[in-house]
Amino acid sequence: MRPQYMLALAGLMAMGSVNAFPEVEEDDIPDRCWEVCGKVVGMSHSCEGRFYHNEGAQKNCMCNWRGASELIPLCDACVREHRNDPHAFDDYDRYDNRDDRDDRADDRAEDREDRADDREDRADD
DSSP states (O other): OOHHHHHHHHHHHHTTTOOSTTOOOGGGSOGGGHHHHHHHHHHHHHHHHHTTTOHHHHHHHHHTSTTHHHHHHHHHHHHHHHTTOTTTTOSSOSSSSSOOHHHHHHHHHHHHHHHHHHHHHHHHO
């Protein structure tokens, strides 16, 4: 077992309401950290799925993963850096410079309001 990975995973887990080590949930990761943390979350889910009733095997699965030595510490550092950002866990995030489904949903709502206003304006003419 590699203690530095265990500490980094413990740090990631402290961010959210993760029940069983080493599961890392999507809600534990700030939006800005997804590029580096996405694979960590994916591997966490994979290890939990394969070793659901064996926490020790889950730990070994994560720690023996080829990407662990690089990605877990990078993800942990990113989470620590951005966890106090007021927009870090913003589900309706217009702050990440990406077009997300939730951004488009807001845009569609605004478009519906604009069309309704246009219809009202035409009716008034």
